[in-house]
Amino acid sequence: MLSLTPNPIKVLDFYDDGENTRHYQFCIQNPEQHLAPWLKAESGQFFMLCLPGVGEAPFTFTALPDERGLFKALVRKTGSVTEALFRCGVGDVIGARGPFGRGWPMDSLTQKRILVVGGGCGIAPLASVIEQMLDSQDFIQMEVVYAARNRASLMLNPERERWQHSVPMFNVVEDVTGLSESEYYQGTALGILPKVLHTFGEQPDRVLLAGPETMQTVAAEYLVAYGIDPKSIFLSIERRMHCAVGLCGHCYLNEKYVCSHGPTFSWAELLRYDIAC
Ligand SMILES: Cc1cc2nc3c(=O)[nH]c(=O)nc-3n(C[C@H](O)[C@H](O)[C@H](O)COP(=O)(O)OP(=O)(O)OC[C@H]3O[C@@H](n4cnc5c(N)ncnc54)[C@H](O)[C@@H]3O)c2cc1C
Ligand code: FES
Structure with missing residues (x-):
């Protein structure tokens, strides 16, 4: 029960x-x-x-x-x-x-080119997937974008420091005051995407997005226009929750519940559920 x-x-x-x-x-x-x-x-x-x-x-x-x-x-x-x-x-x-809930599609990440994009606190659901991929080394390529507002709002500093020894990290900050230019780009997650995609060489096979919902949906639209399949782009969606097990209806997303069908969804699924905001 x-x-x-x-x-x-x-x-x-x-x-x-x-x-x-x-x-x-x-x-x-x-x-x-x-x-x-x-x-x-x-x-x-x-x-x-x-x-x-x-x-x-x-x-x-x-x-x-x-x-x-x-x-x-x-x-x-x-x-x-x-x-x-x-x-x-x-x-x-x-x-x-x-x-x-449903986590990231870990099985579909093996031996793939993976782009990870986290904005603000959105780096939280991506941290364990990055660690897991780095432990297994079972990928062809992985690049990580982390975006924050300013120096004070930067999160997971020790973890990001460690990750950047193993994979290319693009740390992007809107206000770079007090930050080293060699470690931080000035701008936003969306602004840096063309540069990141250029360094990828071949197109990423999988993209994982988390952070403010507008950032995720605009990035997903940009990536689709770039030629990436909506089924290969995954987002982490937040809604207010009460029961967390699909009983109360508080986290309703059209015909789905974020708590039990998500919080991770492919962009193809979200387009069907009409989430695009
Ligand atoms: C799947 C999932 C994963 C998450 N993971 C994280 C995480 O790793 N780290 C993290 O920091 N946060 C995470 N969050 C967000 C976190 O759950 C919320 O910030 C949560 O509301 C905090 O609870 P609280 O009681 O402290 O704040 P609340 O009292 O819930 O208030 C939070 C904000 O919501 C507003 N608010 C209050 N009631 C409502 C309402 N009925 N409708 C709309 N807005 C309202 C408040 O004004 C306030 O600005 C996650 C959310 C989801 C759905
Ligand atoms: S939180 Fe109750 S249905 Fe999702």
Whole structure:
């Protein structure tokens, strides 16, 4: 039977990572009882973070749960649940349920040319897929675009620093004040796309997009005009969620629910569901 009861998780560690954003490490408690479903989590899936007496909100994994029950998430403070989390200290026990939804199409990425584009907090659902691909090295080519507003809003600095030793990274910032010109381009994710596609040589076989929805949809339209198949472009879509399991209808996207049919969708699917905004 479907259980909506949260499992206890401990706040193990966190550090500030961008404006009003923290990178958290959690640990699933009583692993012998609760760990099994979490070990099946896939990159791009999400979980509901439950703050007793406050509420729940969905977050993606930046690092998937391991055998010790450890996992990570990047959390931006926006409202009641995230404010309550930011008030928690190391050692506090809160709740989580999941994993939920459909992750990135990992099987279809092997031996492919992959372009990854993350804007702002949208780098969160892409972090574990980048790590997984770098661990396996089972790709022909991978290039990563990360876009932010300014120096203060940059996220996942240690991770991006590590990635750029293995794959070309295009860090793009609208206001480059205080940043090294050798590491950061001035501009936006959309503005840098022609340059990135030029360096690819051959067209990318798969594109993964995450971030502000308008950025994703405009990028998808540009990539289709460039000749990439809408079925090969994948987006991560956010909607307000309550149940997270396809029961309440809050995350309705035309005839689909983002929580159970997504949050990752191909651009071909989204065109059918008339999401283009
Ligand atoms: C699949 C998925 C994955 C996500 N992953 C991440 C992640 O990895 N990291 C991250 O930081 N965030 C992520 N989010 C976003 C996160 O879930 C939201 O920011 C969430 O609302 C935070 O909860 P809160 O209670 O702190 O804020 P809320 O109280 O929900 O408020 C957040 C914002 O929404 C507005 N709002 C409140 N109620 C409504 C309403 N009924 N309709 C419309 N707007 C409203 C508020 O004014 C505020 O600006 C994800 C969302 C989804 C759907
Ligand atoms: S959140 Fe309830 S149906 Fe998606």
